[in-house]
Amino acid sequence: MIEVVDAVKTFTVRRRAGLLRRARTTVRAVDGVSFEVARGEFVGYLGPNGAGKSTTIKMLTGILTPSSGTVRVCGMDPARQRTTLARRIGVVFGQRTTLWWDLPLRDSLALVRRLYRVPAGAHRERLAELTGLLELEPFLDTPVRQLSLGQRMRGDLAAALLHAPDLLVLDEPTIGLDVVSKATVRGFLERLNSERGTTILLTTHDLGDIERLCRRVLVIDHGRLAYDGSLERLRATVDAGRMLVVDLERPGPPVEVPGVAVERVDGPRQWLRLPRSVNAAAVVAALAARYAIADITLREADIEDVLARLYRGDHSYEGDPLAR
Numbered sequence: 001m002i003e004v005v006d007a008v009k010t011f012t013v014r015r016r017a018g019l020l021r022r023a024r025t026t027v028r029a030v031d032g033v034s035f036e037v038a039r040g041e042f043v044g045y046l047g048p049n050g051a052g053k054s055t056t057i058k059m060l061t062g063i064l065t066p067s068s069g070t071v072r073v074c075g076m077d078p079a080r081q082r083t084t085l086a087r088r089i090g091v092v093f094g095q096r097t098t099l100w101w102d103l104p105l106r107d108s109l110a111l112v113r114r115l116y117r118v119p120a121g122a123h124r125e126r127l128a129e130l131t132g133l134l135e136l137e138p139f140l141d142t143p144v145r146q147l148s149l150g151q152r153m154r155g156d157l158a159a160a161l162l163h164a165p166d167l168l169v170l171d172e173p174t175i176g177l178d179v180v181s182k183a184t185v186r187g188f189l190e191r192l193n194s195e196r197g198t199t200i201l202l203t204t205h206d207l208g209d210i211e212r213l214c215r216r217v218l219v220i221d222h223g224r225l226a227y228d229g230s231l232e233r234l235r236a237t238v239d240a241g242r243m244l245v246v247d248l249e250r251p252g253p254p255v256e257v258p259g260v261a262v263e264r265v266d267g268p269r270q271w272l273r274l275p276r277s278v279n280a281a282a283v284v285a286a287l288a289a290r291y292a293i294a295d296i297t298l299r300e301a302d303i304e305d306v307l308a309r310l311y312r313g314d315h316s317y318e319g320d321p322l323a324r
């Protein structure tokens, strides 16, 4: 469905270099990225700010042409065959809407039907289905400008899916949504992928989206692919360790246990990071022998810890992060 081989995208930017002089510098926004996404996959595309995610998506949707390398989506060259490709893919940007601001949602969706030349019968059927799944009925006749963010996002999803695309590309679809709207959108995407078989590429900073939805994640950092595989394997390969939260009877200086670093102290509570190689039971025993302890809890590193270590580059891999 998606094939990216050694894709590079550079931008030339002019920066002030002194009072009157401007120097040209080249930014390698995407710097030799290769990956494939097969039909029916649900893939998360992650990376810190400025890593190159939007630039990749713009190359996949034909908005930008790669400086070198090849990008193919649904067997097409997105930049050259942008209009034909548009009939096969749906794109949703969480930060902006593709709907007509002054029109009621229903009319906006009718215009989308004309743009994509969806036959009237198919449109009716599809609209009825999407209205049910996305719970659009209460606000179908409301102008888009009056919709809440969550309602607008559901409207945008409907607009992107009216022409039944094979691939849906989402850029931050749950940004700014409350927990209930997030749950509706996530539940919908899950069904779209599992029941309809729509391939989905999801860019997000919301790790809840990724944990709930994506069987595979791609992590991009400084324009290069830093990881490609499952979330479980990412957890296992990037040793973010476990966190031991110790409540002392009284506040005190950081505890001292060989091989363990105290990351944070807040009154009587201290956070100790345990690498995988350290036996937690032995640490607990050593602490109990030397300090007066009120409570101890052991927590697995969560996905935020794992990614923070991957982005900072201070992880230790057990194996090749790109070997899936």
Ligand SMILES: Nc1ncnc2c1ncn2[C@@H]1O[C@H](COP(=O)(O)OP(=O)(O)OP(=O)(O)O)[C@@H](O)[C@H]1O
Pocket (backbone or CB within 6 Å): 011, 012, 013, 027, 028, 029, 030, 047, 048, 049, 050, 051, 052, 053, 054, 055, 056
């Ligand atoms: N049109 C442009 N001209 C110059 N530089 C650009 C342009 N678009 C992106 N860049 C630069 O390319 C790099 C990658 O940007 P990109 O928007 O792809 O990152 P991102 O991963 O989507 O970030 P974010 O999570 O903040 O949205 C950044 O350094 C950015 O400043």
